[in-house]
Amino acid sequence: MTRNAALAAVLVGLALVAPQAASADTTITLAGSTALLPLVKDAAGLYQTAHPDVKIAVSGGGSGTGINQVAAKAIDVGNSDILAPAHPELIDHRVAVIGFAVIANPSVGVKGLTKAQLQDVFTGKVTNWKEVGGADQKITVVNRPRSSGTRAVFTKTLMGGKSAAETGLTEDATGTVVDVVGKTPGAVSYAALSGIRGKGLAEIAIDGILPTDENIHMGKYPMWSYEHMFTNGPPSADVSRFIAFVTSNSALIKKDGYLLIRDMKVTETDR
Amino acid sequence: MIATRAKRAHAQERIATSVLRIAAGFVVFAMALLLLYLAGEGLKLFVIDRFPVWEFLFSPVYEPDTHPGAAVFIVGSLSVTLFAICFGGPFGIAVGVFLSELAPPRMAQILKPAIDVMVGIPSVVYGWIGLQLLVPFIRNTTNSPGFGLLAAGIVLSIMILPTVITLSEDAFRSLSPTLKEGSLALGATRWQTILRVLLPSASSGLTVALILGIARAIGETLAVQLVIGNATQLPRGLLNPTATMPTEIVQDLGGATQGSMLEHALFSMAFLLLLIAMSLILIVRFALRKRA
8 A cells, every 4th residue: 555655656756757857958938027028928939839849938027026037047038128237247138119108997087197297196196087187086006016127117207216106006917907907997007018009998198199109219208118138148049049039020029019129219318 | 483573563663753753853844944044034134234123013114125114014914814803703613613513414514525625725716706706896886996905804704714614613522512411401592502601611722713713814925915905005994905914025025136125124024924923823822721
């Protein structure tokens, strides 16, 4: 009886180990920005079809997580919406440009805000949409966690460095933000364009300017950022090939709602 | 022949004993390691960053890089736990009484496996259901975001039920049958017997049930994180989004740079949770000893 049990345990153990031991495939692991996630996922799917010997594991976690994990060499590539000045050992590979939008539940009845109004909404100075020309509806701010790259870009480009009030909700991925804003009357948040198109949310114009590709290219709409893939030191040949595959796939970048770096008429420092 | 068999049995005995001893020793070793590690990391905030313990425990100002006061999360943890035990506690004890004293055998046969299944359901499933059904329900009936203390409290009340039910049922079953028989023989009704005789007699066992329910509630992470709203603010009402220590740890641990004040503060919260869990267990042991 006990011998059989021991045998069974050994067999189960072997069954778990065997598939990993047998395959000599390369695995590339990526984690980080949930704003960049859709592009990396789609690219990984295409790449794996073309190269069956390469396995690509992609997960989210936020830009801060991506930077931390690649710095700790836990993953091959850390995806991020923001730079990593605290980690000089990381090598930056810019893959695309991403636009972000201020999004709201359609119930708020507001199509646009001035930058000052927007800051009042997010700092909690204004608590009802009617105070900024909308419906009589309580404002619910939905934040991203502190380590979020999207939040960092938002704070820098639209909030003038002021931090958003912590009185609303905090959701830890672009996908959940979109879901919660869509379901909660009076909710407002910010999210990558790649994650929000076609979800029936109101995109709020800032100082009369909507986050269209054209406006972002020309630098009229300020909330955009380069998407970075960080490697810890020079990437291996496999990782390097995958990053080049993502960066050069213009059609996929555009289809997933990102912008091409070469189309930008301004740089980040112009903001 | 007999001698060799006895010798072999003896050898088997010795091997088995030492294997079991190693296993038991490993548990102690793992526990000690965990405690030491958490204490070492958790005290860095006070020793290296020189952040006052007082401020950590009582200041609601949470600036992760300069002033990580954890009062919001401590109050959040205590509030959801209090809510859960106020609702889940009496309800669980009631079901425990019902199961041990009143339920017809066939009904108990259905109820007990159902309760076992409740224990086995992963917490993320409770949270997910809370997010899909409870949050929209609260949102629509109260005109609030729906996320908050109330949603988290309700989910937790349900999650601690199996613990409280099972342990309180045990508490009633472990009472001597003479208590019940004597009370009934004196002419007390079944209800009087339960209320005046069985409940007071089982009180130490019921205390254990409630405390382990509290321990379950205060540490719950994922289910709470999904429905509480994760806002760094003191709860001013049941409908307010807030956060607890476990939810804050899981929310910010990925983004906390190694060696940063934020990371140290998260470790301090984990250490505090461990201390709370340990004191709860100490209270349980004390209550059990009193009963014996």
